[in-house]
Amino acid sequence: MMKPPRRPAPVPGLSLKRQLLLWLLLPQLVLWLAGGVLAWRVALSYAEKGIDQSLTQSVRALARQVKPIGSGLLVDFPRAAQDVLEQDPTDRMGYMVSSPPGSFVLGNGKLPPPPAGLLIAAGEPLIYEAPLAGKPVRVALLEVNYGDADAPQRLRVQVAKSLAVQQRIAHELVADILLPLGVLGLLLGLLMYAGILRGLRPLKRLQAQLGDRSDRSLTALTPIELTQAPQEVHSLAAAVNQLLDAVRRSLSQEKRFINDAAHQLRTPLAGLVSQTELALQETELQALKDRLAKVHAGALRSAHLVHQLLSLARTEAEVSLQPLDLAALAREVAREWTPRALAAKVDLGYEGEDTLTVLGEKLLLRESLNNLIENALHYGTAGAGDTDAGAGGATVTLRVLRQGGEAVVEVEDNGSGLPDDDRPRVFERFWRASELPGGCGLGLAIVAEIAQRHGGLASAHAASPSGLLLRLSLPLPVHLNFKA
Structure with a gap:
């Protein structure tokens, strides 16, 4: 016979500590990276605004140095101003004066024209981005009209600056922002790790307590x-x-x-x-x-x-409690015991409610009714005489009553009964008040256990004028209790 294939042992997943660290630190890292990208874009924006403002001022200042005289131009551009524009060898500021626009007049290099299709208004600076020697530059352009009314002319002044300054400023701003945030994030991560370790201590203690129970x-x-x-x-x-x-x-x-x-x-x-x-x-x-x-x-x-x-x-x-008709169940059990009662010359009868709904387990309640009737037939009729049931002999009465908020089951016989000291012991296991053969002392103990499982109580009382009355009290459902 072939053995079934052995299933592989389950692989344990990540520990709770690692999962907590993952779910706490991963969002923090994602937010830190998103913050870095946002800070980079904001820094570029501010750097661009600064460069544009500087270019606008420079192009206006350079335009003021070019003065039209008649049909010609006077360029008053001292060496000091030129040194200011070219003071950074790694990032020189280019400038160019052309008249008509595009025809080189003065400057330290030829600058790219503005994109085609742009409307250029005289006296209004225009900022645009264009390539120069394979590198992107930011260019400020200003055009000025001069000359006679009969022969108008236009002067174009351009000042350009590479985007290296913009990127350097952005890098500096991002570094100044993200470095403190990174240090704070590291400290926050360490604090979270310490907090997770401290928070998991009760689980460690729980594990230790369970592990000690070897x-x-x-x-x-x-x-x-x-x-x-x-x-x-x-x-x-x-x-x-x-x-x-x-x-x-x-x-x-x-x-x-x-x-x-x-x-x-x-x-x-x-x-x-x-x-x-x-x-x-x-x-x-x-x-x-x-x-x-x-x-x-x-x-x-x-x-x-x-x-x-x-x-x-x-x-x-x-036990699983379900609604059931206790009165109908009692009558059914009484009918099942009727042949045995007739054979023993005992008058077995039923009194009480026609219908009474309780919450219970039908099999267990049937067992308790069987034990109560069997106990009454076996022990309760011993001293009731040997006459026929119809002639005042032994009788056993099964009742189902509603008393307040309880459903009460009673089994009463007219036998010799029990002394007052023995009645509280009838529900003890293996206790027997009689030496009659056939019993084992467990029937009424089962009745008491079933009553307890249903939230009820089993009790023994003296019957009048003689005999024993065994009572099983069960709580009624809330809606039936209110109705009563």
Whole structure:
């Protein structure tokens, strides 16, 4: 037979600390880069405005130095002004005077003309960008009219400056802005890392507390205590405590069931073994039949005990409550027990509500009704006489009543009853007030457990004039309680 392929072990993901750092530092890095790009664009814009203002002033000043005289030009451009324009060898400011526009008159180089299609107004500076010797430059242009009315002429003055200054200014501004932001971001990252480490300490303590529970005893399932921790960790610890409590209850129930089963099955099984050994030694047929009858009775008692133990274990599990008609269920159970009651000459009757809705688990409530009626038929009619049911003999009455905000189930018999001191003990496990064969002392304990699982209560009372009254009280749903 081929073995199924083994699934690969799950690969653990990133730790919570790394995920927090990733989700906190990554947006910070993205914002820092976006801020750098924005700062670069803003710095370029401001540098461009500064260069344009400087070029505008320079072109106006140069235009004032060129004075028209008649049909000619007088250029009053001292050497000092030329030195100012050319003071930076790495970033010289170019200038050019042309008249008519485009015909070189004066300057330190030929400057590019403005883009075609631009309307140039006399006396208004124009700023544009154009290539010069393979490098982009910023050019300020100013045109001035001169000459006679009969022979008008136009003078063009241009001043250019490379964009290297603009980029250098932008770099300086960006460096001055981003360097402090980078230092602050680094400090913020360190603070966030320290904060994450401190915030994860409760999880470390929780891990340590769970890791210390290496043994498998019930003492390792005690609740986790975290006195100082965030609300989320307290919620996690509370959820773990609920799980530990459920596991502890389950283990306790399992251990108690095993102990009860081992304790209660030991005696009947020993009796079965001894009876079968004696039956094997019998030679007479009648004696053998008697032994086998005892074996059969012991087997029935053992089967009944196992059934009760399993029912008790089932009642200790979580129940799912659903709306059901308790009165209809009680009448149905009473009809099922009627043949046995007639065979035992017991008058089994029903009294009470025609319909009464409760929240419950139908299988468990049926089990509790069966146990109450069986207990009354088995023990409650022992002292009621041997007359027929119709002639004032043994009676068992099943009632379903509404009392205030509760649904009450009562099973009353007219037997000899129980002393006042024994009535509180009828719901204890394996306690029996009678030595009559057939019982195991678990039926009423199951009834009490079912009542508790439904939020109710089981109690025992003296019947009038004699007998025992067993009562099962269950809470009614809120809307039925209000209606009542």
